[in-house]
Structure formats: structure tokens, C-alpha cells
Amino acid sequence: MSEKPEDVDSYIAAASPEARSTLEAVRAAFRSAVPEAEEGISWGVPFYKHYGALGGFAVYKRHVSFGLPVNLRDEDREALEQKGYVTGKKTVQVAFDQRVPTAALKRLVKAQARENEVAKAR
Numbered sequence: 211m212s213e214k215p216e217d218v219d220s221y222i223a224a225a226s227p228e229a230r231s232t233l234e235a236v237r238a239a240f241r242s243a244v245p246e247a248e249e250g251i252s253w254g255v256p257f258y259k260h261y262g263a264l265g266g267f268a269v270y271k272r273h274v275s276f277g278l279p280v281n282l283r284d285e286d287r288e289a290l291e292q293k294g295y296v297t298g299k300k301t302v303q304v305a306f307d308q309r310v311p312t313a314a315l316k317r318l319v320k321a322q323a324r325e326n327e328v329a330k331a332r
Contacts, residue, residue: 218249218256225269228306232274235310236267243319261326264319276315277301278322290314 215221222233240247240258247260257266263279278300282290287297290311296303304310 214254215251217251221251221256221269229269229274232304232306232308232310233267233269235312236274236276236304236315239310239312239315240264240267240319243316244323247323258319260323261330264322264326273303273305275301275303278318280322280325282318286314286318 213224215224218237222230222237225233237256241249244258244260244264247258247264249256249258251257252266255266255268258264265276265278267274267276273296281299282297282302290297290302293311294308295311302311302315
């Protein structure tokens with residue numbers, strides 16, 4: 211991406227055609243997990259907030275990386291890796307030829323939203 215996108219729609223539109231369905235699926239996971247979350251562009255990529263950071267995603271040459279502001283739990287990382295996904299401390303990579311692990315992503319985003327809500331209530 212040579213120019214900074216104005217919004218998530220323009221970010222997805224600027225991505226390669228083979229990336230767009232993965233980007234749309236990851237976006238849908240965020241939106242359905244926490245419909246009231248604020249969607250925008252932060253650090254040049256789609257990012258979501260709900261009483262604090264929820265996470266975001268970025269497109270790369272052969273995958274989309276989904277990221278959270280906190281470390282993934284070991285059991286979440288292991289379950290995703292067993293299904294063929296590459297994980298990092300805070301990220302899950304979804305190759306363009308892989309099915310997006312929507313249920314897992316939604317669960318992770320909902321858990322982060324709950325943590326943000328509890329922290330805000332203190």
C-alpha cells in the first residue's frame with residue numbers, strides 16, 4: 211500500500227484481489243464479535259476500539275495478520291497452530307488459501323472487549 215488509507219473500505223480496496231476475501235472475513239469477525247466497536251485506521255491499518263484497544267489486522271504479500279493488544283493464551287495459540295495457522299505472541303496469520311478461523315477470532319475479540327469493559331469500570 212503506497213498511500214495511507216482513509217478508512218477500512220479503502221484499505222481493503224487497495225489490497226490485492228486474492229487478499230480481499232480474507233480481509234473481509236477478518237473484518238466481519240471483529241464487527242460481529244463487538245458490533246458497537248469503533249472501526250478506524252490506526253498505524254496505517256484497520257483497528258478497532260471498545261473501551262480501549264480491541265485489535266486490528268494488516269495485509270501482507272501472502273497472508274493477513276490479525277492482532278490483539280495482549281498476548282494470546284498458550285491454549286489458543288496451540289489450538290490455532292494445530293489447525294495450520296502461524297501465530298506470534300499477539301498475532302494470528304491467515305494465509306490467503308486458508309479458511310479464516312472466524313469462531314476463534316470472535317472469541318478472542320469478545321474476551322478482549324470484556325477485559326476492556328472491566329478495566330474501564332474500575
